Amino acid sequence: MKFPRSAKAAACAFAAAALVAGCSSSGTPTASASNEKVTLTFWSWVPNMQKIVNVWNASHPDIQIKFTEAAGGDAELSKLLTAGKAKDMPDIAQIEYQSLPTMVSNNYLADISKYDDNLQSDYPAGLWSQVTVGTSALYGVPQDAAPLAFFYRKDIFKKYNLAVPTTWAQYATEAAQLHKDDPSIYMGDTVGTDAGLFAGLTQQAGAQWWSASGSSWSVGIDSAASQKVASYWGNLVQSGAIDSQTAWTAAWDKSFSSGEYASWISAVWAPGDLSSSAANTSGDWAMAELPQWTAGQHVSGAWGGSATSVTSDSQHPQQAAEFIAWLNHSTQGTSLLVSDGSIYPASLTAESSSSLPAQTFMAQSDFYTLAKQYSSQVVAATWGPDVPVAYSKFSDAFASTVKTASGYLAGLTALQTAVVADMKANGFTVSGS
């Protein structure tokens, strides 16, 4: 899941150690008896997670979960990397898929294959490959899937007589037309703020930012597929057809609530986000398939999505794995995640369950059917061991560059150079650069 960056503005990484000061370390490190009472610490940023944890705690007196709310994906990852150095990580942590290789590469995650491998059949193969990181170990259980989709304002589309774009060419034409018809309205904003969104869009276009073969990595950030996406958005923003403001700011939220934006390219977690940033537009939104590069195709990318993992600092990996299986796999856990945490579950059983609550914000009856369909269309991705570097360099490269096609292409090249340099500095073998 993804939440506004403004919410995690506070520089709190230094507090990491303090937060886990109350961490349990009772009992012996190896094979503690299952009837022994343990307290496990847990970091996550799923809304209302405390409520969900309370349900578990009430029925499991021997495995008590002490929950600490994290600000968001990037903020929590920084804290985990810092706490890991001090051997002070929580027992259990929510980790975005793209950050799993970084954590594994630092040896900060426990292999829970002997406890939770039996859950494999309940998850899409693409997500399961994320939590194994291409190895025989298991570094977490998938929690939510986050396929990209096209979210649009039904009322605005009707008023300006727009059809839901099925291809990117159509999106560009309609964006120009809409802004010409009413200069106070944009089809949407550019994709130069959030690396996760841009990576997802290039994933749809066929880019593989990282790939591994043997013991070496190759970096394909500045590939032809990425360049296609970069010049497409560079041209659109240069022509003025879409807005160029920085995303995840208060002003950006206002553009949604005031109806300045007619659509948002986002992932299936978008309703949860819009319901807080643009609550007044409830019922006006609809979800459609992400526009395609080639008409008739049905491929998508992903933006975020997380697994729940046990850290290598945990003294009780077995009990932690038990909680994770309950949270992300059991009917009780997943339905709580959907109803209270407003996430789209990764578990196939939960996806096809009839108990999924209606999407109240979207007022779209087939929301989960569509979400399931888009989820199956996501192109498999391999994430590299230094995604945090790539994502932060992305914001530098794309924010400082001129908002034109050539500017975006230059940003892409700078990003590729920075990521390769960082991997080499850390002693990785990088080929094809």
Add this chain to the structure above:
Amino acid sequence: MTTVTSVHEPAASLSGTRRARPRDRWNPAPRRTPYTFIAAAVLLFVAVYVVPLGYTVYLSTQKTQVSGRGLGPGARQQVSAGFSNYATVFGDGEFWQSVLRAVIYGCILIPIMLGLATLFALILDSQRVRFQRFGRLAIFLPYAVPTLIGSMIWGMMYLPGFSPINSTLHALFGMQGINFFGQRIVFLSVANIGVWGGTGFNMMVLYTALRSLPQEVYEAARLDGANERKIALRIKLPMIRPAVIMTAIFSTIATLQVFNEPYAMHQIAYGGVSTSWTPLMTVYQDTYTANNVYLGAAESIVIAVMMFVLSAAVLRITNRQIFGGEAR
């Protein structure tokens, strides 16, 4: 043999005690007392200063070595790097650009902030001003606001489409909005927060120095026909010069360490402020985001050395100034 030593020993100890006796009389406490007194300070100094510094120096000579694909246990090891991290720092254009940005920021911030602080202190100290207490409090208050919170408030005021500054300019003069996060103007935007937050503190220091000046000097000046403005410029200002110089040293040191204001700006809008905008932001980025604590340690040491040299130079120059001023 034994008899020889037994003869000599008492003599030696006797002469020893005799020699020690006068000192004992004047200084009756055992010699270890002074060490006991300073032990606490030394222990603290070693524990919170020398040990972390030594550890940072140690870390700066290490690096990670990845074997294979770098996934799984034992794939990442800490190995000695010699001085290669320092070579990276010295060859890193981005790092030196961040140093340059801090210097530009300081060149904008320090003259404006200290100028305003001096002006306000002189105004508050002059006898004709009303609402002195209110004025003091109002100017000092921003200093009491944590910089991170102050920066976020300012950041909101800078945000395009949200900014009350821009909407006022638009309503009054029909002006287009100012992009406060533009590549150049962002220096002013960040320095403005520093001025807002720092003026009050420096004003307090200067005001206190002004209040401690003897009143007879003013009286003498008035008898000689000096007006308030002349007293301020020719009497008060030269007399508080040491305080002005002290605030200048503190501000110079703070400039190279600037972090909170630009970091908050970066979080609010990525546009003008990159992740490595100031030296400390570069350290933060490399240590916590890029997870390369070794490079971060080397950068910290380089910054510390620069600060030490800078502070020593400023102190040397100003010492001469202060004593030169008193001699005249």
